[in-house]
Amino acid sequence: xxxxxxxxxxxxxxxxxxxxxxAEKAPKELLNEIIGYCKDIAADEGIGSALLSxxxxxxxxxxxxxxxxxxxxxxxxx
Numbered sequence: 483x484x485x486x487x488x489x490x491x492x493x494x495x496x497x498x499x500x501x502x503x504x505a506e507k508a509p510k511e512l513l514n515e516i517i518g519y520c521k522d523i524a525a526d527e528g529i530g531s532a533l534l535s536x537x538x539x540x541x542x543x544x545x546x547x548x549x550x551x552x553x554x555x556x557x558x559x560x
Contacts, residue, residue, distance in 0.1 A: 505546075505547075505550060505551050505552035505553075506551060506552060507551065507552055508546050508549065508551035508552070508554075510558075512549070512551075513542070513546075513554070513558070514558075516541075516542050516545045516546065517538065517542055517557060517558075519541075519545065520537075520538050520541035520542050520545065521538065523541060524537055524538060524541070535557075538557060539554070539556070539557055542554065542557060
């Protein structure tokens with residue numbers, strides 16, 4: 483299940499790159515909210531620390547795309 487979730491998120495990221503040139507950056511508050519949401523999902527899915535960073539980036543970018551914002555290349559430091 484975890485691998486399937488990561489694979490789906492990866493596929494969404496590929497689609498995100500195609501439309502990134504048209505989208506604007508998400509507000510910092512929204513980005514932080516999405517990061518928290520993705521951390522909750524990762525905890526529920528049991529994503530280990532070895533995969534957490536990659537999972538969070540993919541999850542955040544998928545959520546940003548669904549909201550019409552440009553993807554990020556890295557997550558802000560906590």
